[in-house]
Amino acid sequence: MIHNQGKKTLLWMILSVFVYIPTATHAEDLQVTTNLVSGDRSEEVRVLQKALNAIPGLQLTTFGPGSPGNETNFFGALTRRAVISFQEMYAKDVLAPIGLTRGTGYVGPMTRQKLNELTRGQAGVPRTTTAPVSRENGSTQTQNTGPVLREGSGGVNVYAGDEGLESYQDNIVSTIRSLFRSSRDITVDDIPEFTQDELSLRGMTVSFGSVGASVGMSVTGVAPNQTYRIHFGDTYHLANVPGDAQSIVFKVPSIPPAVYDVAVSNSDGAVSRTRPFSVVSANTDGIRITDARPKEVEYGDEVTLTGSGFTPADNIVETAFGRITNLESNRDGTELTFTFKPKQVSMAAQFGRGPDTDPHETPITLRVFNANGVSDFFEAFTLVI
Amino acid sequence: MMYRNLYVSRLLCTVCVATMVAFPFSVRAQIPGTIPFGGPVVWSMPCTCSPPLWWVIVGPPRGGVFSYALGSQAFRNYNMPLIGIWALGLYVPVGTCWFWFIICVPLPVQGTITPVVGSSLL
Numbered sequence: 001m002i003h004n005q006g007k008k009t010l011l012w013m014i015l016s017v018f019v020y021i022p023t024a025t026h027a028e029d030l031q032v033t034t035n036l037v038s039g040d041r042s043e044e045v046r047v048l049q050k051a052l053n054a055i056p057g058l059q060l061t062t063f064g065p066g067s068p069g070n071e072t073n074f075f076g077a078l079t080r081r082a083v084i085s086f087q088e089m090y091a092k093d094v095l096a097p098i099g100l101t102r103g104t105g106y107v108g109p110m111t112r113q114k115l116n117e118l119t120r121g122q123a124g125v126p127r128t129t130t131a132p133v134s135r136e137n138g139s140t141q142t143q144n145t146g147p148v149l150r151e152g153s154g155g156v157n158v159y160a161g162d163e164g165l166e167s168y169q170d171n172i173v174s175t176i177r178s179l180f181r182s183s184r185d186i187t188v189d190d191i192p193e194f195t196q197d198e199l200s201l202r203g204m205t206v207s208f209g210s211v212g213a214s215v216g217m218s219v220t221g222v223a224p225n226q227t228y229r230i231h232f233g234d235t236y237h238l239a240n241v242p243g244d245a246q247s248i249v250f251k252v253p254s255i256p257p258a259v260y261d262v263a264v265s266n267s268d269g270a271v272s273r274t275r276p277f278s279v280v281s282a283n284t285d286g287i288r289i290t291d292a293r294p295k296e297v298e299y300g301d302e303v304t305l306t307g308s309g310f311t312p313a314d315n316i317v318e319t320a321f322g323r324i325t326n327l328e329s330n331r332d333g334t335e336l337t338f339t340f341k342p343k344q345v346s347m348a349a350q351f352g353r354g355p356d357t358d359p360h361e362t363p364i365t366l367r368v369f370n371a372n373g374v375s376d377f378f379e380a381f382t383l384v385i
Numbered sequence: 386m387m388y389r390n391l392y393v394s395r396l397l398c399t400v401c402v403a404t405m406v407a408f409p410f411s412v413r414a415q416i417p418g419t420i421p422f423g424g425p426v427v428w429s430m431p432c433t434c435s436p437p438l439w440w441v442i443v444g445p446p447r448g449g450v451f452s453y454a455l456g457s458q459a460f461r462n463y464n465m466p467l468i469g470i471w472a473l474g475l476y477v478p479v480g481t482c483w484f485w486f487i488i489c490v491p492l493p494v495q496g497t498i499t500p501v502v503g504s505s506l507l
Contacts, residue, residue, distance in 0.1 A: 165427060168427060168428075169427070169428055169468075172428050172442070176492070180486045180490055185491075186490075186491070186492060186493050187493050188449075188450050188493045188494070188495055190493070191442065191450050191493065194427045194442065194444035194445065194448065195445075196444060196445035196446065200425065202425075202471050202505060203471075203505050203506060273469075320464055320467035320468075321467065321468065322468065322469075344428070344429055344430050344468065345430065345431060347430065347484075348430060348431050348433045348484075348485075351433065351484075351485050351486055351487075352433070352485060353433040353434065353436075353485050354433055354434035354483070354485040354489050357433065357434055357435075357436060357485070358436050359436065360431040360433070360436045360437060360455070361437075362431075362455060365464070385431050385433065
């Protein structure tokens with residue numbers, strides 16, 4: 001009996017090794033995994049430049065910094081110009097779906113997706129090459145009924161909902177700017193209308209959980225007797241998840257601990273906006289924020305959070321003004337620094353405030369996501385405009 | 386006579402209770418002069434000539450363009466007017482938001498969000 005148990009354990013260990021080893025990402029892949037914008041400095045920018053240089057006709061430059069073999073970590077004018085050329089070259093896939101006709105130079109999810117498809121050499125292949133990973137009780141989920149874990153996004157642009165909102169916000173800013181310049185009275189009719197998302201993720205019962213934990217989602221547009229996909233970034237998705245009246249409940253699948261952009265999609269291809277969700281291992285100590293400096297922050301200032309549980313990379317700071325992603329902590333995981341430049345106050349920062357007008361003082365609450373989980377909300381600083 | 390009054394009182398009381406049980410949603414808690422709204426906050430920016438007001442756009446199902454006095458929210462989660470949250474509340478159909486652009490320029494609003502507003506977590 002004990003002998004059989006030992007054999008089973010050994011077999012299980014061998015199977016585990018086969019399942020986990022292939023999950024490593026190909027080191028030579030030129031995969032851009034974060035959004036990038038002019039002024040960024042990171043190794044991801046170098047990957048972006050290499051990817052652009054690998055596409056005929058899109059080389060940043062033929063000599064000096066940025067040329068093939070001399071890629072840098074700085075997103076400057078050459079990179080931006082090449083990104084715009086790329087976006088316009090593949091406008092049908094990158095710009096048209098979000099209602100744009102001209103390249104923006106911003107490397108968002110759609111640009112990344114197309115770039116990654118091209119540099120991968122074949123479209124539609126998931127970023128990681130993994131064996132089937134859902135293994136409750138040691139078996140792979142392959143049944144046709146009930147939720148099934150699959151790799152990749154299943155052909156869905158997981159970030160389409162986010163891009164729709166971003167595009168709307170860009171439209172608002174450009175509309176207001178042009179209306180100001182027109183020197184005429186602005187009316188409510190001049191303000192672009194926001195089109196309701198077919199699927200709208202209003203909230204989740206929890207923001208983190210370990211494998212097997214139940215998570216509830218409040219989603220408008222979800223109906224009973226229909227099934228949906230729950231996406232974990234574009235790396236995994238749970239297919240065949242039943243919906244209820246405006247809600248979906250799922251169990252955290254067996255996927256590696258990390259923060260995932262979770263979204264819901266339906267069979268028509270409609271996809272909700274994403275929300276961060278942290279899949280944690282059972283023995284995590286969690287994240288704790290104890291301080292934030294400085295206490296008064298202006299647009300573009302650097303903020304340093306002190307605490308514990310920050311991971312070396314892939315920390316996300318979620319503020320009331322949006323998410324700041326791909327943050328690295330200091331060596332011992334006690335400090336996290338980010339630049340605070342919310343889009344909502346960019347115009348106010350550019351034009352300043354009226355004469356003899358008191359400053360806007362807005363308390364900013366934030367929390368940190370990473371593979372250790374999610375911190376409590378922390379009242380970090382006051383934004384002064 | 387006393388029994389008759391008692392009978393009438395009981396009958397009235399029963400009718401009242403039955404009405405409240407049968408039609409609980411017909412009661413409207415709207416304050417006169419206010420209009421309900423609700424939806425996701427899809428844009429907000431500070432009114433830089435008229436602090437502490439913010440200019441807020443709320444999406445469908447019952448959205449609009451509003452001004453909102455920062456910190457006036459009376460119900461949880463006290464995070465108005467931040468993008469991504471869902472808000473539900475009342476507004477009054479008057480208001481203003483002035484934004485500094487060489488001069489103070491008025492941004493149009495359909496009304497001002499009252500403190501009677503609640504919002505979702507991020």
